Structures are given as structure tokens and as C-alpha cells.
Amino acid sequence: MSPNAPITVGVIFGGQSGEHEVSLMSVQSVLAALDPARYTPLLMGIDKQGRWIFHRPLEALLAGERAGADAPRWPPPAILDQVDILFPVLHGPNGEDGVIQGFFELAGKPYVGNGVLASAVAMDKALAKRVFQAHGLPQTPWVTIHREQLQHAPAYVLARVEAELTYPMFTKPANLGSSVGVRKVAHQEALLAGLREAASYDTILVVEQAVPHAREIEVAVLGNEQPRVSIPGEIIPGHEFYDYEAKYFSDRSQERIPAPISPALTAQVQQMALRAFRAIHGSGLARVDFLLNDATGEVFLNEINTMPGFTRISMFPKLWMASGLSYPELIHELIQLGFQRHAQRSVPVLEYSDQ
Ligand SMILES: Nc1ncnc2c1ncn2[C@@H]1O[C@H](COP(=O)(O)OP(=O)(O)O)[C@@H](O)[C@H]1O
């Protein structure tokens, strides 16, 4: 690669995930913002069966086409050799959970965003909670349940949850996102139904005590070893809570940027966002979501998203725009952070001798 040649960015999108369509929206914004003087995109699409498309992939996936049954499940070396860095614009399982990041590591390629560990921990709500707890980050009380326990001893599970938490509660599958399988439950029958629904998505389930008078505050983080934080934003869901419908289909959800909260609360959520990012060993980017009890002023960490929605109108880019970083600058910085992380992690090979 000559110093002035544009960098080839392997942009990966679609994916075998419930958030396939979100990815298709995100990638169009990313492509529109890539500075052509610096970057040449090489597009790679993944269909809903997890097969890769390299010929006009965006058109194909937008049209709902599938790759052939013999299409590869990862890029062949001849394609990988053409790219300088990979940019997974993927949400949910296989894209945001460390799986594809493991492939990038094996291929020895720089990539944008979080590594294997941070992605995997953040994707598993049960594990992320343990990590945040160890770092003293405040969270609403919760209980973790294995699907097996629910199947074999539902009465015991209900008794345990009711002994530790009070209604209303939220039932969630540990993995997923986009509010899929998340329910608010106010009594035992609904709790059992909510747990069963969550169990249809995952083997590990989480029940949380609902934060009363909840306001949803989000902060964007950008960087590797010295991450910085955006101003906080607020989501005001049109529905009772920020469910899948509200996220992607309802126009009643509103955003406030900056979030109308006090300077002290602003500083508190910003500091907590950095601590959460560091706790999972984050790199590149994350959106950290909080639940604020508006009656008491208590702030709880809800979750960290390692590949947040990325369209030009998504919260993550908007928070940066409001903090003085344009969308094209944000993309540029993310790519540079990917190269930087790769260089820092590439430690020299040590040779050991027996003597
Ligand atoms: N403990 C809670 N208290 C109050 N509201 C909650 C709680 N947990 C989840 N919610 C609501 O449900 C939505 C989805 O839950 P979340 O844990 O963010 O799932 P996902 O990972 O699918 O986005 C949140 O944005 C919020 O509106």
C-alpha cells in the first residue's frame, strides 16, 4: 500500500441476526460518510442464513435475496487480502458478540470496534452485570436463571425471584438486544410467561426489578486506551417501555440531546460510562445506557452496546454530532482507532529456549 493510496475498508453488513434490517440501514449511512479521498469500501454482505455475498451485496440484501447454498460462511483469503481493515456494521449475535471479531483475529486483520472479550461480555447481560458489580457500578437488583431450572423447577424459580425482587420486573434473555424477548411483568403469572418467552431465545435468563419513574439516558464512548465521552442524550419511548416496536417502527419515541438533567447528573453518567467501558476492556466505541429514577435521582447502569445503531439518525452518531464531531469524522476516527488497536496488540513473538 503506497502512503497516499486510499485505504480499503472491508465493510460487513446484514448478518444472521434479528437486527439484519437495522444493519442495512446503518451501513448506508456509513458508506455515505466514508471520505473517498481516504477510503475505498469493499462491500461484504451476510444474508440471514449467515452466508456471504460479495457481488453487489447491498443491492442483493436490500432486495431480500439469499446467497446460494454453496456460498461461503466467511470471506475467502483472496478477498481478505484486498482489504486493509474490516468494519463490521453488524448488530446482535455473530456480529456484535465477539464471534466475527475472533475470525478477524485469526485472519490477522485490523478491525473497527471492540475485540472478542468486550463484545462477548457486553452481549451477555448476566455476565456483564457480574463484571459491572465487581467494579461497583450501581445496577437495579436482578436474578439470573438457567433455562433448565425453569423447565425442571418452575415453582422454585418463581419463589426465588419473588424472594429477591419486587414487582414490576423485567424478564429478558441474557443474549440478544433490540428488546427482543424483553417483557415487563407485574404478577406471578406474567413472570412465568415472560420467563418462558425469554427461554425461547436463550438458555440464560435475567429478571430485573423495574426502575420506578425510569428515564432512559444514553452516553456515547469513543476511543481505545484514553476513551472520551459524549454529552448524554435521553430517549422518551412512545410505548410503555422502549420495546422493539418503539425502537424501530413507532414514530412516537423522542430524543432529547442533551438530556435535560443537572450538570451533576451529567458528570455522573459520563463518569459511569467510562468506568463501564473500561470494565469490559472496551475499545473503539460503545453506547452506555442508564435508567434514572426520576423521583430519587438514582442512576443505574442498564447495559453497554458495543455496536450501537449507527444510522445518521441513531443516538450514537447524534450524541457525537452534538458533542462537536461530525458523522464523517466519527467514521474516520473509528477506522484510525481500529488500526491503532491492531498495532498496539501486535506484540513481538517471543522465542523461548529450554536453557
Ligand atoms: N430494570 C428496568 N427498569 C425499567 N425499564 C427497563 C428495565 N429494563 C429494561 N427496561 C426497558 O426495556 C427496554 C429494553 O431493555 P434492555 O435491557 O435495554 O434490552 P435490549 O438489550 O434488548 O435493548 C429499555 O430500553 C427500557 O425501556
Ligand SMILES: [Mg+2]
Ligand atoms: Mg437497550
